[in-house]
Amino acid sequence: MIILSIESSCDETAAAVTESGRRVLSSEIHSQIDIHTLYGGVVPELASRSHIQAVQKLSELALRDAGVLRRDLDAVAVTFAPGLIGAVLVGVSFAKAAALSLGIPIIPVHHIRGHVAANYIAHPELEPPFACLVASGGNSLILDVRDYTDYRVLGSTRDDAAGECFDKAARVLGIGYPGGAQIDALAQSGDPEKYPLPRARVEGHPFDMSFSGLKTAVVNLAHNARQSGRELDLPSLAASLCKAVSDTLVSRAVEAALALGYGKLAVAGGVAANSVVRRSLLEEAEKRGIQTYLAPLEYCGDNAAMIGCQGYYEYLAGVRGSSALNAYATLSPDSPVCRFR
Ligand code: KG4
Numbered sequence: 001m002i003i004l005s006i007e008s009s010c011d012e013t014a015a016a017v018t019e020s021g022r023r024v025l026s027s028e029i030h031s032q033i034d035i036h037t038l039y040g041g042v043v044p045e046l047a048s049r050s051h052i053q054a055v056q057k058l059s060e061l062a063l064r065d066a067g068v069l070r071r072d073l074d075a076v077a078v079t080f081a082p083g084l085i086g087a088v089l090v091g092v093s094f095a096k097a098a099a100l101s102l103g104i105p106i107i108p109v110h111h112i113r114g115h116v117a118a119n120y121i122a123h124p125e126l127e128p129p130f131a132c133l134v135a136s137g138g139n140s141l142i143l144d145v146r147d148y149t150d151y152r153v154l155g156s157t158r159d160d161a162a163g164e165c166f167d168k169a170a171r172v173l174g175i176g177y178p179g180g181a182q183i184d185a186l187a188q189s190g191d192p193e194k195y196p197l198p199r200a201r202v203e204g205h206p207f208d209m210s211f212s213g214l215k216t217a218v219v220n221l222a223h224n225a226r227q228s229g230r231e232l233d234l235p236s237l238a239a240s241l242c243k244a245v246s247d248t249l250v251s252r253a254v255e256a257a258l259a260l261g262y263g264k265l266a267v268a269g270g271v272a273a274n275s276v277v278r279r280s281l282l283e284e285a286e287k288r289g290i291q292t293y294l295a296p297l298e299y300c301g302d303n304a305a306m307i308g309c310q311g312y313y314e315y316l317a318g319v320r321g322s323s324a325l326n327a328y329a330t331l332s333p334d335s336p337v338c339r340f341r
Pocket of ligand 1: 010180274301
């Protein structure tokens with residue numbers, strides 16, 4: 001089954017062609033970083049406008065690179081939630097028009113379920129059930145993936161996402177935008193024990209997380225250093241931050257995998273590209289006999305291939321959008337809304 005998939009939930013426009021949930025025939029991404037760098041964060045209206053300009057061309061490119069004709073397509077999959085509402089609407093509207101004009105079904109895909117499916121691309125042997133950590137710029141979630149389309153949220157962040165913490169820290173330290181990858185690179189030469197940073201726990205909710213205190217701690221360090229004219233050891237601060245985020249994410253993920261007892265733990269989302277998180281997950285999970293699956297680096301960040309892969313399984317489960325398909329700014333990946341049946 002050949003699917004054209006579209007992703008436009010934040011600041012990347014993406015189109016891909018995938019086959020039967022596991023094989024990527026093409027994957028095109030147009031990043032808007034240049035536009036938003038000027039403002040130090042994503043400007044929603046500019047994001048929507050840029051999606052409108054890019055989505056058609058990118059889809060044509062995806063078809064061309066895959067060597068697939070429009071008439072070869074069996075369905076169009078699209079991210080319908082969650083994300084910046086104007087941005088998601090662009091993708092949904094385009095996908096509806098494409099599906100309608102080609103006379104093929106449209107498959108609504110939850111963005112987080114798509115992130116999870118990035119693992120299916122690299123790990124053909126991975127099948128549910130498994131525990132999954134999804135950490136990105138907007139979400140930090142611990143999931144019980146009971147089946148391809150049967151999710152349960154075990155824990156989530158109570159405030160900021162892990163990626164937001166990296167991005168804000170990078171901004172205040174003058175490292176750039178979005179800062180996660182730069183902080184990761186800087187951390188390679190730093191001492192992760194130099195700056196004592198907080199790790200929060202939510203009492204009574206072992207899988208929940210909180211990153212706002214950590215974010216504030218880094219902001220305060222930066223401001224205090226500036227006011228007193230002291231130099232910060234940036235590589236060591238970056239390394240300490242990576243370690244603090246990693247300790248929080250990895251402990252929740254491994255504890256969830258143990259509690260579920262599936263013996264399998266997958267990791268996805270932009271922050272899953274972090275080298276400290278990846279290394280620590282592999283080490284900690286191995287110690288406890290848990291098989292770990294890391295989403296490949298090229299599919300950790302937002303992309304449409306992961307949407308096409310999850311779209312295949314949604315299709316098999318009977319999920320179909322109609323011409324009235326709408327976009328949602330917020331929606332849990334275990335919401336009954338995702339069923340569309
Ligand atoms: O999944 P993604 O592309 O978009 C969302 O769905 O949010 O994730 C983007 C986030 C940003 O916060 C970015 O700074 C972070 O992922 N990120 C990283 C790394 N690469 C990207 N964070 C830490 N280390 C990295 N290597």
